[in-house]
Amino acid sequence: MELRQLIYFDAVVRHGGFTRAGESLHIAQPAISAQIRRLETELGTVLLQRNTRRVSLTHAGELFWARARRALDELDAARADLDQLASVLRGRVRIGATQVLGTLHLSVQLADFRRRYPGLGLTLRSGLMEVLLEALDGGELDVVLGPIHADLSPRYVARPLVEEGLVLVSPPGHRLSDHSGSLAAARDESFVCLPAGSGLHEILTKAAAAAGFVPRIEFETYSPASIRELVAAGLGVALVAGSAARAPGPPVEIYPLPHLSHPAIGLIILDERPLTPAAGAFRDFLSRSVSSTADPIE
Incomplete structure (x- = not known):
């Protein structure tokens, strides 16, 4: 069984025929028909009921398509993960942090993140929250770590990490x-x-x-x-x-x-600006790992 056979079979089912499936895949209709016949021969059962107007699934075809669709979905997800990883590895994360971070061991987190993504660029700027938020507004930083004060503007999205x-x-x-x-x-x-x-x-x-x-x-x-x-x-x-x-x-x-x-310590981003893949990876990494390196918020 070949991957292309699953792709062809799925296209025929979704488009309701060999001709439309071929058009969607930019492949000649006879080639698709030949691969579906080989698939049916290998499985020892008929998957598609053919007539002059449209093809339909047999009962065996319905069972097989459900499994094939899950396999193709997993393949699509794997490709998306690899594309995301490639984007992260090509990127950089610009981090602003106050000197008050509670039990968040930022140096440990940064070192672990760098080991996970060794080719990624990391920069760190320290300062008061007011100055760091101005840098975040101006596009000089991707994320800010520090106390999440109650009067934080709604233009920011804050994710609490640890208590203080x-x-x-x-x-x-x-x-x-x-x-x-x-x-x-x-x-x-x-x-x-x-x-x-x-x-x-x-x-x-x-x-x-x-x-x-x-x-x-x-x-x-x-x-x-x-x-x-x-x-x-x-x-x-x-x-x-x-x-x-x-x-x-x-x-x-x-x-x-x-x-x-004291306000909880957390990660702050600008609501209107989507994170780059690299910055998003850092946010998710920090959220996942903080429980093992700090006292997380319950």
């Missing part, structure tokens, strides 16, 4: 050692934070307002890591993501804030 938490940090041995789990305990402290316009700055000001005070932000920096360095040096306290507080770095005191929530 908020904690208060202070210098080692600070008086907040008897902290009761409330941000209000730090109302008289100077704060270190990301600049105005950042998600963390907004979270701090809103959380402080809910606790009945306006935070005195004396030091602003563009890096969560430098927030920790400034706090460790004794220049203030800070509200930061739990992953940033527990990452390697200078020692700080960490105070849980169970009543405050």
